[in-house]
Amino acid sequence: MSLQQFMNEAISPWMKQEGPDSDIVLSSRIRLARNFSQHPFPIIASEETLSQVLEFIQEEFQNHSFRDYKNFELVQMKDLQPIEKRVLVEKHLISPHLAEKAEKSASLISQNEQVSIMINEEDHIRIQLYFPGFQLDQALEQASQLDDWLEEKVDYAFDEKRGYLTACPTNVGTGMRASVMMHLPALSMTSQINRMTPAINQLGLVVRGIYGEGSEALGSIFQISNQITLGKSEEDIVEDLHSVVKQLIDQERKAREALMSRSGIQLEDRIFRSYGVLTHSRIIESKEAARCLSDLRLGIDLGFIEHIPRTILNELMVLTQPGFLQQYAKETLSPDERDIRRASLIRERLQLENEE
Amino acid sequence: MECQECHQRSATVHLTQVVNGQKSEIHVCEKCAKEKGYMNYGEENFTLNDLLSGLFHSEGPSPLKGQSPQSYAQKPKLKCDNCGLTYDEFARIGKFGCGVCYETFDERLNPILRRVHSGNTKHDGKIPKREGGNLHLKKEMEEYKTNLRQLIEQEEFEEAAKVRDKIRSLEDQLHNGEDGDV
Numbered sequence: 001m002s003l004q005q006f007m008n009e010a011i012s013p014w015m016k017q018e019g020p021d022s023d024i025v026l027s028s029r030i031r032l033a034r035n036f037s038q039h040p041f042p043i044i045a046s047e048e049t050l051s052q053v054l055e056f057i058q059e060e061f062q063n064h065s066f067r068d069y070k071n072f073e074l075v076q077m078k079d080l081q082p083i084e085k086r087v088l089v090e091k092h093l094i095s096p097h098l099a100e101k102a103e104k105s106a107s108l109i110s111q112n113e114q115v116s117i118m119i120n121e122e123d124h125i126r127i128q129l130y131f132p133g134f135q136l137d138q139a140l141e142q143a144s145q146l147d148d149w150l151e152e153k154v155d156y157a158f159d160e161k162r163g164y165l166t167a168c169p170t171n172v173g174t175g176m177r178a179s180v181m182m183h184l185p186a187l188s189m190t191s192q193i194n195r196m197t198p199a200i201n202q203l204g205l206v207v208r209g210i211y212g213e214g215s216e217a218l219g220s221i222f223q224i225s226n227q228i229t230l231g232k233s234e235e236d237i238v239e240d241l242h243s244v245v246k247q248l249i250d251q252e253r254k255a256r257e258a259l260m261s262r263s264g265i266q267l268e269d270r271i272f273r274s275y276g277v278l279t280h281s282r283i284i285e286s287k288e289a290a291r292c293l294s295d296l297r298l299g300i301d302l303g304f305i306e307h308i309p310r311t312i313l314n315e316l317m318v319l320t321q322p323g324f325l326q327q328y329a330k331e332t333l334s335p336d337e338r339d340i341r342r343a344s345l346i347r348e349r350l351q352l353e354n355e356e
Numbered sequence: 357m358e359c360q361e362c363h364q365r366s367a368t369v370h371l372t373q374v375v376n377g378q379k380s381e382i383h384v385c386e387k388c389a390k391e392k393g394y395m396n397y398g399e400e401n402f403t404l405n406d407l408l409s410g411l412f413h414s415e416g417p418s419p420l421k422g423q424s425p426q427s428y429a430q431k432p433k434l435k436c437d438n439c440g441l442t443y444d445e446f447a448r449i450g451k452f453g454c455g456v457c458y459e460t461f462d463e464r465l466n467p468i469l470r471r472v473h474s475g476n477t478k479h480d481g482k483i484p485k486r487e488g489g490n491l492h493l494k495k496e497m498e499e500y501k502t503n504l505r506q507l508i509e510q511e512e513f514e515e516a517a518k519v520r521d522k523i524r525s526l527e528d529q530l531h532n533g534e535d536g537d538v
Binding site: 232 | 438439440441449450451452453454455458459465468469472473474475476477478479480481482483484485486487488491
């Protein structure tokens with residue numbers, strides 16, 4: 001039943017709420033890497049060990065609830081079709097790495113899809129918690145409580161000197177990766193983001209484009225996260241990230257104002273052209289769709305377009321990914337077929353909003 | 357072109373094999389290539405770990421130093437008792453095999469961790485409730501001691517006395533706890 005819910009809805013229930021600064025910050029995420037103290041890590045563990053880990057988690061946590069995170073459902077990778085795995089990756093409920101591992105891997109997903117706990121990924125346990133908008137502190141607090149809840153049952157691999165022990169030396173210490181997903185169209189249009197990146201890197205933080213290959217940021221969506229996990233407390237890491245994200249929000253707002261005053265009509269033209277493409281095209285590639293959706297979102301933020309809610313863009317961003325398109329079509333599609341399907345889906349969805 | 361092994365997916369891995377002068381071509385999908393051993397794990401993409409492992413300095417003989425293979429063979433290999441991972445393997449894959457590896461390879465870890473974590477080698481974050489044992493008390497005591505020094509400098513002796521009492525009671529707890537364990 002739950003698996004069907006995870007599959008059919010493009011956006012998770014928690015994404016439907018708008019968080020603070022949601023014109024720029026899409027979501028805040030905390031990920032904690034944890035391991036069992038007695039078992040070898042998944043990379044070298046035997047099938048038997050992996051089964052033990054999985055069965056233990058199933059026994060202790062399947063269908064349990066913790067606070068707002070109700071009815072954890074254990075979704076096992078071996079039970080999923082390739083398209084279904086892809087859908088979960090596109091919804092960020094599992095990592096691409098977990099999707100590749102066929103046997104003995106799973107994800108424990110809460111009903112509201114705010115929490116997914118990946119089992120036997122690179123580490124035995126990876127807790128992921130999402131919040132809409134800019135809510136890093138809340139995310140950290142909740143993730144830490146979830147972590148305590150798991151620790152009641154799981155003997156964690158922990159060392160006084162090195163902290164939480166992880167398979168990769170890049171995660172040891174706090175085992176924490178805090179990240180914020182941001183829509184930065186004005187900073188990327190003016191190439192300012194490229195100039196800011198080196199300075200951000202010097203603070204031990206990383207800026208990456210998501211939904212893109214290599215350094216290209218598809219749809220001007222960027223992820224800012226911490227690189228360092230050792231030698232700093234979770235709170236300090238989150239505070240550093242918080243202050244940089246705050247700066248970026250301010251800079252993005254300033255860049256938008258500057259664009260509006262210097263080239264308002266050009267910007268308006270660009271936004272309405274993109275809107276035209278989205279509402280009228282018959283074939284659209286994912287790259288073009290992402291670019292136009294980003295423009296449309298900016299148009300909504302700037303007040304050029306009023307009748308479309310912002311959340312619909314989050315939805316379309318996920319819905320127009322290859323996995324979801326195929327899940328929706330209930331069949332495997334060639335890239336050409338996907339482009340046609342994508343165009344009609346966007347038209348339908350935006351039309352729907354116009355009528356309401 | 358369809359995969360010649362599973363006949364389902366399309367072939368994305370194309371190999372030319374020459375065995376005893378006999379040339380043969382193999383066209384398989386990535387999944388079958390991995391299963392049949394045509395591709396090694398991790399070969400599909402160059403990851404951060406590949407970069408990292410280059411920094412770890414494997415134990416293997418270095419041709420630059422002109423170390424003879426014999427002298428190398430005599431040296432006992434560093435190997436984790438719990439999971440069996442050797443330091444060489446760790447250096448190659450860039451990942452630890454289990455929690456115990458951290459102790460086994462401890463003396464070599466500081467330079468690696470320093471590079472990855474901007475000079476840091478010691479954890480300064482959360483301590484798990486159960487697994488952390490009395491580390492919580494120790495950490496709390498450190499905080500009180502810092503606080504005490506500040507109070508004394510500021511000549512706030514009344515407050516300082518209160519903090520001192522807290523430290524004493526924590527010390528008692530710590531000692532009792534340790535006795536209890538024995």
